[in-house]
Amino acid sequence: MIALVGCGTVGGGTALLLTRDIKFLKEKTGLELGLKYVVDINFDNARAIGIPEELYETDLNKVLNDPEVTIVIELVGGLTFAKDVVSKSLSAGKNVITANKALLATFGEELFGLARKNSVSIGFEASCAGGIPxxxxxxxxxxxxxxxxxxxxxxxxxxxxxxxxxxxxxxxxxxxxxxxxxxxxxxxxxxxxxxxxxxxxxxxxxxxxxxxxxxxxxxxxxxxxxxxxxxxxxxxxxxxxxxxxxxxxxxxxxxxxxxxxxxxxxxxxxxxxxxxxxxxxxxxxxxxxxxxxxRGAGDLPTASAIGADIISVASGAQKILFDNYKYWPDLTQKPSYMDQSEVESAYYLRLNVEDHIGVTATVTKILAENSISISGISQKEARFDEKEQKSIPLVILTHKTAKGNIDAAIKKLKKEQMISKKIVSIPVIAQKSENIK
Amino acid sequence: MIALVGCGTVGGGTALLLTRDIKFLKEKTGLELGLKYVVDINFDNARAIGIPEELYETDLNKVLNDPEVTIVIELVGGLTFAKDVVSKSLSAGKNVITANKALLATFGEELFGLARKNSVSIGFEASCAGGIPxxxxxxxxxxxxxxxxxxxxxxxxxxxxxxxxxxxxxxxxxxxxxxxxxxxxxxxxxxxxxxxxxxxxxxxxxxxxxxxxxxxxxxxxxxxxxxxxxxxxxxxxxxxxxxxxxxxxxxxxxxxxxxxxxxxxxxxxxxxxxxxxxxxxxxxxxxxxxxxxxRGAGDLPTASAIGADIISVASGAQKILFDNYKYWPDLTQKPSYMDQSEVESAYYLRLNVEDHIGVTATVTKILAENSISISGISQKEARFDEKEQKSIPLVILTHKTAKGNIDAAIKKLKKEQMISKKIVSIPVIAQKSENIK
CATH class of the missing domain: 3.30.360.10 (Dihydrodipicolinate Reductase; domain 2)
Structure with missing residues (x-):
């Protein structure tokens, strides 16, 4: 049986699938997916969407101590009570399904390890990119x-x-x-x-x-x-x-x-x-x-991803994946990281410069000194809404260069009197080429 | 152990993954995926990409009778020998993975039923849309x-x-x-x-x-x-x-x-x-x-989909899905079909008409008589390459209408002397609206 903790937007959508659609789900997936508890401190939303009152429960411990419950769906959000719900559920030998990206990004190693220790699994399809599987x-x-x-x-x-x-x-x-x-x-x-x-x-x-x-x-x-x-x-x-x-x-x-x-x-x-x-x-x-x-969010789209996890966990497929796949964060090493200054990209730069002779030469010289090659340059009309009345926008597109070069050049450019302190830099990302081999 | 039948483009890609990448696959998926046979009558391609000679086998029966083989990958294509390979493998209690869309579209019910009878499963991720899972x-x-x-x-x-x-x-x-x-x-x-x-x-x-x-x-x-x-x-x-x-x-x-x-x-x-x-x-x-x-095709992209099936079958997850999910063609009824003439769509129509007074009136009258509402009409310059020298193209965009109306109107239009027999009609498909509920 399933317990759902947190009946807000996504919790409501999930409860709806597990009640209103329960016959259809049985017919399609062949699984009995009984929702036994909806745990919250406020049931306004649950009531509004018609989730049966007999499922309402305010005491999480009752859920944790109920041996019939094999799946706990955590939809509380945040890092405090949510972590408690997940940890206690795993420790009680219950599989957990969660949409909580902050929790898994912060405590993934710990929680996946805890799941493994207790021979259960974590489903988290809904934590990344909403309804997309x-x-x-x-x-x-x-x-x-x-x-x-x-x-x-x-x-x-x-x-x-x-x-x-x-x-x-x-x-x-x-x-x-x-x-x-x-x-x-x-x-x-x-x-x-x-x-x-x-x-x-x-x-x-x-x-x-x-x-x-x-x-x-x-x-x-x-x-x-x-x-x-x-x-x-x-x-x-x-x-x-x-x-x-x-x-x-x-x-x-x-x-x-x-x-x-x-x-x-x-x-x-x-x-x-x-x-x-x-x-x-x-x-x-x-x-x-x-x-x-x-869809990246929304009650039913996110519930769709949670539903996919429910099916996987209830069928046992999730456990197989959890046991076999070796890329879960509790099984892997921390990576070495690329120095951010070494990451290469083309860039869009916008500077506000005084409309003086020599300013473009100054800018392009600083870019060249920092190994930045220019692929396009365009001096724009002064903007009506520009506060610095005497300045004009200068837009530069660069070829691929290291972020460190851009940062160094911007630092240098800001020291020039003719150039405004506010310099916009936005990476221009080319479509990555495939490397099929 | 795995037997691969048919070592052409996709077979070669699959064999490559199962030999060259075998250590990586073990480390990532936790599974031992031993390729035992590459069955074909010609091994030029297998040799060209460096698949070890000791795997080559010309006798399918040896594979079918080898109790170590639990997965047969059919990459022969077509409906005759391929069907034989799949049927015999299933009957011999081996799981089958295939990229053969013609086979499954034609004999799906029979083959899925045979798999079920023999308590094995069929993986066919590669049969639809190549590398897309x-x-x-x-x-x-x-x-x-x-x-x-x-x-x-x-x-x-x-x-x-x-x-x-x-x-x-x-x-x-x-x-x-x-x-x-x-x-x-x-x-x-x-x-x-x-x-x-x-x-x-x-x-x-x-x-x-x-x-x-x-x-x-x-x-x-x-x-x-x-x-x-x-x-x-x-x-x-x-x-x-x-x-x-x-x-x-x-x-x-x-x-x-x-x-x-x-x-x-x-x-x-x-x-x-x-x-x-x-x-x-x-x-x-x-x-x-x-x-x-x-990618919809290609050796390694398609092999990627076959590989996903291999992992699913070898881990047991595919069998769970095959047993639980109720939408396999051997378990479902044939549908009632919408009459094709009732399917609605907007249409692009191009007619060649003689450049005479009244021709547009004739065309629009026939469309109206067939309940077709026009959303745009445009008379084009005569084409240089048009053989019918005296005719000019008339392009019409319609509002949504049933295909039956379009077909009836075209039949009527063709009877008009001023209108060429060649009438182009192409459905204009709007983005389907979501119906989240």
Missing amino acids: IVKAITEGMAVNRIDALYGIVNGTCNYILTQMIDQGMSYNKALKGAQAQGLAEADPTLDVNGMDSAHKITIMSSLCFGYNCELDRVSVTGIENIDIYDVKLGTEMGYTIKLLAIGETYGDKVSLRVQPSFISNQHPLAKISGPFNGVSLYGHAVGHTMYYG | IVKAITEGMAVNRIDALYGIVNGTCNYILTQMIDQGMSYNKALKGAQAQGLAEADPTLDVNGMDSAHKITIMSSLCFGYNCELDRVSVTGIENIDIYDVKLGTEMGYTIKLLAIGETYGDKVSLRVQPSFISNQHPLAKISGPFNGVSLYGHAVGHTMYYG
Whole structure:
């Protein structure tokens, strides 16, 4: 029997599948999936969607002590009570299913180890990229591949905001307010827009892809809060779409993990993943490029991923995978990391410069001194809304160069009197080439 | 131990994974995957890629009688010897993995039943959409969903040819020759370009999605052989991309299966699936729209899908799925089919008409009499290459209407003296709306 802990949006959707759809699920999957408890302290949402009252329970211990319960679904969120629920459930010999990316990115090694010690398993399909069955794709669909890169749009809130900026020409603040009004952003959207939610997901997925116990605090994270609509528009003019990309990549035996607003070509398969949708590209040595697309959030879409886990756990397939697959974070070593300054990329740079003779020469000289080769340069009209009245925007596209070179050049540029202190730099990410061999 | 029957392109790729990569596979999946036999009558390819001679075997019976062999991988292709290999292997109590879409689309019910009778399973991830783990996505990732539609670009040869026509303005014949030169089309490309290969795949996938034993001979199939570059170009001008779509869709308790060249909007997520790549969109009642993208063919990409099956079968997970899941074709009823004439779609029509007063009135009157509402009409300049010198092209976009109406109108139009007998009609497929509930 199943106990569900936390009956908010996703919990409600999951409870709905396990009650309203229970006959259909039996007919399709051949499994009896009895929901025995819905544990929460407030049942307003459960009541609103019609979950039967007899399932309501406020005492977690009753669940933990009930030998009939073999699966606990943790949908509490956060790192405190949620960790308690998961640890206690595993210790009580119950399989756990969770959508909690922060928890697994932070305590993955510990919790997977605890599951193994107690001969149970953890299902976490819903923790990464919502309804997309990406965990199954990585662990099962790509099983025979050496995966060397993972490019994802894995935060629907950010993607919705950026899509509004691109399509409607809205400022970041206006697009954020719109997302909040639509229920696509939390009242406190910090974890989404600052990139941390994406960092949680790239940590979990990279561990599964690369066979290393990847660490959350080694992800280089930049959010979307400072994206200027002016750069979004200039990017669009040049054939680029701005996306918050979560990237996990191996360079030989080193790993790079980063979350960063990035320009990608409009022809890039990830460019068309718009609004609240998520997309993840995986690159395997046998299969080449595969991509997975779907809703990154929402009650029923996320419940769909939880449901896939329920089926896997209840059938025993998840346990087999958990026992056989060797890329779970409790079984792997921590990786060596690529120095972030060594990660190479093309760049979009925007500087505000005084409209003087020699300023372009100064800029290009500093770039050259830092081994940065220019692929395009364009001096724009002064912006109406620019506070620094005398300055004009200078946009530079570079060839591929190390991030360290860009950082050093920006530091140098900021020292020049004719150049404003605010310098925008956005990586321009080419479509990764396949390396099938 | 594993026996591989048929060491051509895909067989070679699979043998390579099971020999060259065997240490990596053990480390990653925890499984011993010993390849014991490579069965063929010719070992030139096996030798060329370095598969050890001691595995070569010409006698299938030796494999069937070897109790150590628990998995037979059939990569022979076709419906005769391949069926023999699969039937005999299943009857000998061996699990079968196959990439043979024609075989499963034609004899699925029989072969799945035979597997069940012998308490073994069939893995066929590689039979649909090459390296994309779409069978796993349908049966496991979407397990709790009632899937009501499946839109796929599932033939890489056709997609490559159409992409060349779109991007390079090539004629169909020239693009086909290019595809053959690139090794992306067979010397005899009939099964690809006439849509039958796509029909095989949509039959297999629809059975898994809808829970009916869908029948190959109920797929309405149109190939790409008659696509005129002129229509491709006009479509591009109007913001449409031409794709060979394989569609499985439910309408209440009826099913429609069809393969047809279709115009889709450039904004449609399937529009960006170019060249030899495949893509499949699934629509579930909980998850909404999910899409899967990857290489549809090739030695190692296809071997990647076969490898996923090997892992599933060897671990026992495939057997669990095979025993539990109820949507295998031997367990389900044949569906009722939607009458093809009732299937609704918008249409692109191109007629050649004489440049006379009243001709447009005649055309629009006939359309109106057949309940076809026009959303756009455009009279083009006469084509230089048009043989009928006096005629000019008339392009009409219709609102959604039943195929029966279009067919009736075309029949009527052809009777008009001022209208050429060759009338092009191409469905214009809107992005299906999600029906999350």
